[in-house]
Structure formats: structure tokens, C-alpha cells
Amino acid sequence: MTVRRRLWRLASIGAAVTVLLGSLGVHVATSAPAQAATSQFRGVNWADARDNFLYDENVPIGLSKSDSYATTYTKATAILRGFQGLGSNTIRFGINPQTTSSSWWGSLTAAYDAASAMGMNVMIAPWPPTGGRISDMNAFYRMWDTVIAKYGSNSRFYFDIVNEPWGYSATELTNLAAAFLQRYSNIPRGRIVVPGLWSDIDLCAVGADSRLNGTLLSIHMYTLGGETHPTEAEWINSFKARLCGYADRAILTEFGVPMNTGVNYNGPRDGNNNVSYFYALTDTVRELGMGSLVWTGVKEANQTQGPGPCFNASCAITSLTGSGTNLSLTVINQSGLDRLRYGWRLDGPTTPPTGSGNVLRGVGSQRCLDVPGASTTNGTQLAIWDCTNGSNQRWVALPNGALQVYGNKCLDVPGHSTTAGAKVQIWDCNGGTNQQWTLNGDGTVVGRESGLCLDVTSAGTANGSTVQTWNCTGGSNQKWTRQ
Template sequence: MTVRGRPRRLASLGAAVAVLLGLLGAYAATGAPAQAATSQFRGVNWADARDNFLYDENVPIGLSKSDNYATTYTKSTAILKGFQNLGSNTIRFGINPQTTSSSWWGSLTAAYDAANALGMNVMIAPWPPTGGRISDMNAFYTMWDTVIAKYGTNSRFYFDIVNEPWGYSATELTNLAAAFLQRYSSIPRGRIVVPGLYSDIDLCAVGSDTRLNGTLLSIHMYTLGGETHPTEADWVNSFKARLCGHADRAVLTEFGVPMNTGVNYNGPRDGNNNVSYFYALTDTVRELGMGSLLWTGVKDTNQTQGPGPCFNASCAITSLTGSGTNLSLTVTNQSGLDRVRHGWGLDGTQSPTPTGSANVLRGAGSNRCLDVPGAATTNGTQLTIWDCTGGTNQRWTTLPNGALQVYGNKCLDVPGHATAPGTRVQIWDCNGGANQQWNLNSNGTIVGRESGLCLDVTGAATANSTPVELWNCTGGSNQKWARQ
């Protein structure tokens, strides 16, 4: 959020918002935003207690620069499990060049590694402290070189180029993003997050620049800069206009309201600006299937209110309790969490209710079933075909969102949102992602909604343990499955 701890920028941000609002009618002419494919991101920001606009190392709340890797890992695991209890599967960290060039970096990576071990998505974003512009490009790229050298090959990690770039023209920002993509061309574009213009509040330029095709897009929205609306509907219109028709790639990487004022966010939708805003954003991300990351995940109980309208201490959904490595989180506003979970599509349950009974999926060409080898339950276990036994490792349940679930909590998954023929399929914790959604067609094919490719028995083989993968749909018997 641009004004957290940076009140001197309120006037200039307000001016930008005013300009943006003056253009909303033009943006609305682009039509309704496309349906999103980013709902796999349900999460929170885990920030430094001082906010992330820093001139020294970023230290997420609850951690300490005096901690070694092992202690940081233990503390982080406790806090991250608290976030998971909210329904979160994604964590967004702030970073800066001072962090990666310091000895603290070796310990901080324990927090990233702990999130990865818990099966969470990790999004990393640098915060420029000087007016939102990158002041030292050499230091900026040295920082990113360090991060990507360590995590670039890990499909759970996402790289948000820069948080809330300020003072850039549309041309400058899109050129910056294009240069970043060229420098790190080995990273799949679906794991790179391009920020919106005017401190992440406008996706028009970045979304329409074809050089940036395939990337995710970051948008932020707060009740700041003088923007107020009397109704949820007005806030919805404002938010959708800022998406500029690019909701299919957008993630709401920051949004938030005060959680420490006793406001009931399940109350009347209209009449209170913060409440109307919060209804609008959570309803809209759910409607469009967009991912959303709340600002912010946790505050320290000793933390005092900062100068901005949504500083960590006021907008945090949880408070940190405990000492040493014995840490836990306490929800600060249950109605606020209810609204966030509604936006995430959880509404009191993290798993969609299955439709119908569990069935085996028998290959027409092999007469063998889609099988989790050895009845394994480990994320990343790759699937094969095997003699049909009717075991729990062969019984697949269709969920309302198109997922195929086994064991009641694992889903048929395409690693890293890959769309290339030959990608092996696996099981992973059900997260609602587009890479876990399938169309079961009347001709027997099972087609990935994200890839458009068919579930295929490699090489049309019929032997036990033959791998199952994605492949171009050919109509072959090795791509046809019977539910029994």
C-alpha cells in the first residue's frame, strides 16, 4: 500500500487516483473483464513490523535477524501454519537489495523454505523505499539474480517485479517489465508478476502490451487517495474498470481494511465506505475467479499503529502470540476473515463438496486404471496406469470446480501450470487452481481446462506403471477413459 508509513505521498497518490477516476468511463468501454484463472492464489502478505518500505533488511513479523536458519525455520513454520488455518495457501514477502546482500538472507530463506515445505505458493516482491522508483538498477538486478538463482527452478515461487512502482510512465513501466522478462527468460512467464501502473492500481498498459503476454498482473486497491463510494456496486465498478479487461491474468496482491475497530464486515453492504469496499472486492474476486492476498497477515501484539490508514497493526487479520519458537496466531476480526474467505471461495470449508460418488477411471486402450503408485499421498507423486483394484488410490471424485479428487484432499494436478505436451500429471493438495480443473467429455476424453490437452497414456502402452501425461488430443483409445 503506497501510504503505509509514507504519508508524504498521499497528495501525489490522490492526484493519480483522481486522474484514474477521470478515465474510468473510457476504460469501461473495453467491456467486462475476462474470467480469471488465478484463483489458486489465496493468501496474505507477511510484512516487516515497520512496513516494507525500508533502507535495511526486511524481517517479517515474528522473526529476528539474530535467529539462525534452524530457529527461523521453526518460527516460520508455526506462523505459516497459522496462515494456513485461515485458508491461505500463498504467502507474499517483501524484500530489498539490503536483504539479499546481508547475512540475514541465509536465515530468511528458511521462511521461504518452510512455506515451500508446507505446500504453499511463495511470492517475492521488492519494495523501493524512495518514492516507488528503483534508484539503483544494478543493485535491483543483483538482488533478483540472488533470488532467482536460488528459487528460479521451483514452481511454487512467483516473482513480483517491483511493488507499487511510482512515478513511471506507461512506457517506462512496460519497458522495465519487458527487460526483466528478457533477463530472466528461463523463468516461465506464468511465474512472473507484472505490477500495474500508478502504484499497482491500473492494469490497462501492462495488460495490453503484447511483450508481457503470459505473465500474471498485480493490482492493489485501498480506500485511499480520496476515493469513496456510498455503495458496494460503485466500488465494484471502480475495481473492474481498473482491471481494464485483464482479469484473466490478474491477482489482487494487496487490499485491506482496519481490523481493529470492531466493524462488522458481515453487516449491511452499503453506507460505510470500508464495508462497501470490502464487500465489493471479495465479491468481485470470487465472481471473476481471481486470486487475492490480504494486507496484512499478522501484527505483533507490541506493535503500535503507524501513520498510514492501513498500517500493519491496524489491518492485520491476526495477532502474533507466544514467545521464542512457541508461536501462534489469533484472529483479530472474524467478520473480516469471513469476507476474505468468501473471496477465496471457501465460506467455511476449504474443500468443495464432491458431486457424485468416487469412481475408477479405466483406460479404453489399456483396460487399466488411473492409479496413484503405491497408494502414496505425497504431493508430486506422478500417476500411472495399473490393474483396476478399486483401491482408494484409484477412486476419483468430481468436484464442482472440475477437479478430480483422490483420498478426499488430493487432486489430479499439472505441475507448475505447464501447458506443454509430455508433461507428467501428479497429485497435489486441492487448491482450486486452473491446473487442477478438467473437462470430462462425452467422448471419454479428459481435457485440462488450462492446457487444452488430453489426459494420455504415454505411447499408447498398456503395461502396468506406464506414465500418464498431457498430450495433444488425437482421439486415440489411449486418451479415452470410462468412469466405473
């Protein structure tokens, strides 16, 4: 039996104990969960192919301990862009003392650095492989000293004290968290994540402890361990009870269902345990404004573990394709991604994240017109990137000549500029002439106000090359195919 199986079994025991204690009056979460302030976290867990319960270094899928920092950075950037194409802006990494004390640490930090450079949140969490308890506190703190010395001053980094501490009582866990806060008192509390009791499944004790005020709280929930409910409503009740009224600080840092069975997660809400569960969690995090991170973001192409418990291969939302540094991600279950994005407040439950419309693929680069980081912020400058079919690359040609993305943002020339070299951006669609384009048969896209062509700056072909308006030259960097 694997560690994660044992963990889930104990998690189910813990859940049963919670219910029992509640019935005895020890604690009962009767108040409605507070409205959260954590919806800025939309993400995935990027795990080791063996799961993260390890006695050696953690190596996220697609990376290799033999890779240099530079190679790791290139690989990580490609994979992270795939995650961004899903709508993710947060990556949760597993770690352990063996990782930070090895030579691999020097290369692994490239993945962290790449995510930060791409504007993503980075959450780091250690997985104790032995009995849900930290076996060597000195090694535990040496690990955290290393991590925080490097990233403590970077506001994009969040520190999840320990993953699924199921070997701890409520008193032991809150004392551990309080000691961590005291040791790293220079870190803002809003960047420290305190795990829920047992397997991150109950926030009552950690939420109530005033020593932990101001921290974020981590909660996990799965269909595993014996808990089943035939309806979404029953799953919602179970989830909200575990929040214990502290949803305003909570992030659902792990949840997931098998994605490799062909199940339609946009189908009827009730009658199928996994479907009811997935509706319940995505609907609830959307309702409460909670952040959520799915387990897990990607599997290796040749991982063939069955549809059973939620291991990387069965519950991964994407599969890794390609070789070397030429990597990309393929969505495994579109309806599952629809549900995730609904929870992230990005799409409706039945709206594919790719939306309608077409990609605009550059003839010279063979890369697509892309909104970096799947950002929806006005003023985000556009670039070209490997075509992912994500919603940030799907452009709808409207009758007024606008090219619309996300259903409400348009391809826009800042300040109505008619000067060559203006970097194009997204902006709320307003019908302005600086948002109107003519799609010509020769592949050019011409601004109606400026008469200038949509152009890849300096004829760039690399990922991240910016896009501007420029005098029409007939070059391949000004020609686009709609697909």
C-alpha cells in the same frame, strides 16, 4: 508523513488521472473483465513490522536477524501454519537489495523454504523506498539475480517485479517489465508478476502491451487516498474499471481494511465505506475467479497503531502470540476473515471459517487432528498440529458415524483397509463404512469397518506427526478429546 502515506496519496492522484484520461478518450475500459485463472492464489502479505518501505533488511514479523537458519525455519513454520489455518496457500514477502546482500539472507531463506516445503506458493516483491522508483538498477538486478539463482527452478515461486511503482509513466513501466522478462527469459512467464501502473492500481497499460503477454498482473486497491463510495456497487464498478478487461491474468496482491475496530464485515453491505469496499472486492474476486492476498497477515502482539490508514497493526487479520519458537496466530476480526474466505471460495459470507463441530485434540500430544495446508484435495493425509481452531481442524460428527470437515469431506480409511497402519485421509463423503467411526467415552475413535483405533503414528507428539488406524492399545496416542 510515512512513505506509505505518501504512496497512498499519490495513488489517489493516479486514480484521479485515470478517470480524467478515460473521460478524454485516452483509454476507457469498456469491456467486461475476463474470467480469471488465478484463483489458486489465496494468501496474505507477511510484512516487516515497520512496513516494507525500508533502507535496511526486511524482517517479516515474528522473525529476527539474530536467528539462525534452523531457528528461522522453526518460527516460520509455526507462523505459516497459522496462515494455512486461515485458508491461505500463498505468502507474499517484501524484499530489497539490502536484504539479499546481508548475512540475514541466509536465514531469511528458511522462511521461503518452509513455505515451499508446506506446499505454499511464495511471491517475492521488492519495495523501493525512494519515490516509487528504483534508485539503483544495478543493485536491483543483483538482488533479483540472487533470488532467481536460488528459486528460479522452483515452480512454487513467483516473482513480482516491483511493488507499487508510482514514480513511473506507463511507457517507463512497460519498458521496465519488458527488460525484466528479457533478462530472466528462462523463467516461465506465468511465474512473473507485472505491477499495475502508479501504485499497482491500473492494469490498462501493462495488460495491453504485447511484450508482456503471458505474465500475471498485480493490482492493489484500498479505501485510502480519498476514494469513498457509499455502496458496494460503486466500489465494484471502480475496481472492475481498473482491471481494464485483464482480470484473467490479475491477482489482487494487496487490499485491506481496519480489523481492530470491531466492525462487522458481515453486516449491511451499504452505508459504511470500508464495509462496502470489502464486500465489493471479496465478491468480485470470487465472481471473476481472481486470486487475492490481504494486507496484511499478522501483526506483533504489542503493535498498537490506531485504526487509521492500513498499516500492519490496524489491517492485520491475525496477531502473533507466544515467544521463542513457540508461536501461534490469533484471529483479530472473525467477520473480516469470513469475508476473506468467501473471496477465496472457501466459506459463505456469514459462515465462520471454524464452521460447526469440534476439534479432536490428542491426549498424548495436546495437538489437533489437522488437514495439512487446509487442503481440500481428496487423498490428503491427516496429521496432528497446534490447535488453531481453523476450519481444517473442525470435525462434525454426522448421524451415520462420519466425521466431516469443510462440510463435504470425511475422515476416510483409504481403500477400505482393515490392516493396521493405514494412513487416514480426507475424501468426499460417500457414506461408506470406511468413513464411519464410533466416538467412545474413553476417548478412542474406532473405525466401524476395521475395528481399529485412530492413532498418532509411533506415539508422535510433534507437529506433522501422521495419523493412522492401529490395533487399540489404550495408549494416550489413541485418545482424543472433543472441544
